[in-house]
Amino acid sequence: MITAREDRRRTFDALPPGVAPESWWGRAWVRVLEARSDGARLARGRAYAEEGRLEAVTVTPGRAVAYVRGSRPRPYRTSVALGTFTDEAWDELLEAVAADPAQLAALLEREVPQALAEALLPGRGDLIPTCSCPDFGRPPCKHAAALCYRLARLVDHDPFVLLLLRGRGERELLDELSRRSAAHAARERPAAASELPGVLARAALAPRSLPPLPAPPAPPAAPGHPPACPDDPAAPDPLALDQLATDAAARAYGLLTTGQDPVGGLGLWQDAARLASAHPTSGLTGAARALYRDLARATGRSTTELARAAAAWRQGGAPALEVLDEPWDPPAGPFDRARPALRAAGLEGFRPHRNHLSGPIRQLRFGRDGRWYPYESSAAAPDDWWPAGAPSTDPVEALTRLRPPAAEGPTGTAW
Structure with a gap:
């Protein structure tokens, strides 16, 4: 069952590159945006939206939030605000829809009734964009414009997105419209006892067999992107929440596809x-x-x-971290085989110590899992060893997979 909180918070995955809105209300949204904005920024924003630069879009009453990938590695946090209706305004709007079968049918078919367009669609100046980018010119910036164009496509496909921005979720709206519609019908014609909903008790309690459950759907190809988190002074840091959500999604994906918890233990x-x-x-x-x-x-x-x-x-993973942190004394056999093999491949000068075979700037560490883990250092810091490649049961293969020695040392020292 959908909770009230879930009904008032919807997250839409990134859409594939697409065309402009097709419905008249989607085009009306775009006209409002373009009536008050800088043409160059809008053009860039439209291009960003069409190129799929937006991550998932989260819509809550009065606000839509998304991360938009710009020219920098870190995406910008962008939002668009739209005023919500008062309870009195909602009461008037819902009563008008419930009393008019044409408007109710249009809304159930996911269309915006013409009679409600003026009330539902934003007017000039109603869309208020914000963005974490350094563009302090006249809003919206290109990132906020991209979010506005994406919202036009979302509203184009599902007008209940527009209703959510105005303050109410789809489930609570449909429940309220159903109640009001039934009340209108009851006032027009009292129902006969035979027309009341329900079944006979003996029919409800009669034994019956249920069909087998359908097969579960196939797992996704990869973990999904977490939703963007709207601003809330009482909430934790949005970037910390994003990190936790991303890690939780990866952990859930591992459980779903392998049946094992990648973090357990x-x-x-x-x-x-x-x-x-x-x-x-x-x-x-x-x-x-x-x-x-x-x-x-x-x-x-x-x-x-x-x-x-x-x-x-x-x-x-964990075996490689153990090799990094815990030297140990392996049996002599692996080293007796490894050193001649290295010499035969032209890789000489490796000195043994515990589970290490060390050269001037390259090293092999033997793990308890029977694999050799390659490490690198630099001439300037010969004792500063960094993991440098994939492990292998063949010591020669583990070393020859690495790139040729470079003067600047291992990539890890860039920290």
Whole structure:
């Protein structure tokens, strides 16, 4: 059953590139937008919408929010506000719809009744855009314009999006219209007892067999994008909520497709490395840097240690992190086979120590899972080892997968 909270909050996944609205009310929305805006910004915004630069759009009473990808790596948080109706205005509007079968039929067919167009559609100056981008010119900026064009397409397909922006959800509107319509019908003609809804008790209680349940739908190809979170001074940071929602979606996807929880059983340090591994250290956004700082503080480690652990997690998950953190003494057999194989491949100068085979700027670490994990350092910092490639049961293959040695050292030191 849909709750009142769910009914008043709808999230729409990113739409594929598409054409302009086809309905008269969708085109009317665009005319309102274009009547008060800068032509160049609108053109860029329309192009952004058609190119699919918007993430999921979240609509709540009086506001629509989305992240829009611009020229920078981090998307901009953009919203458009539209005034909601008072309870008195809703009462007048719903009474008019319930009393007119033509208007009620149009709304049920997901069309905007002509008689309600003036009340429902925004007027000049009613759409109030905001955006986190640095464009402080006359609104809307191109990101807010892109959201307005996307809203025109959403309203074009489903007028209940417009009604939600005006303050009421689809389920509560349909329930209220059903009640009012029944009241109008009862006033016009009292129902006979035989016309009352229901079934005989013996028919309701008669034994019957139910058909088998249908097969479950196929799982999606990848976890979905989380919805954008509207501004709320009492709510947590929207970027933190976005991170939590993204991680929850990935965890749910793993449970759905494999039946196993990818996070179950992880310790604090393992989970911190897993979370950080989704954000490579090169080119970190401000939000990702804040995430690294918070995770490092929570685990009592430095951000450099966390970056190294994240690189290990990307290399091979929990087994690779164990190789990074815990030296051990393996049996002699793997090393007796590995060193001649390396010499035969022209890879000499590797010295053994515990589970490590170390060269001048390259190293192999033998894991408890029987695989060799490649590491790199630089001439300037020969003891600063960073995970550098995929592991392999063949030590020669693990090293030869790496790029040729470079003077600048491993990519991990960019942190």
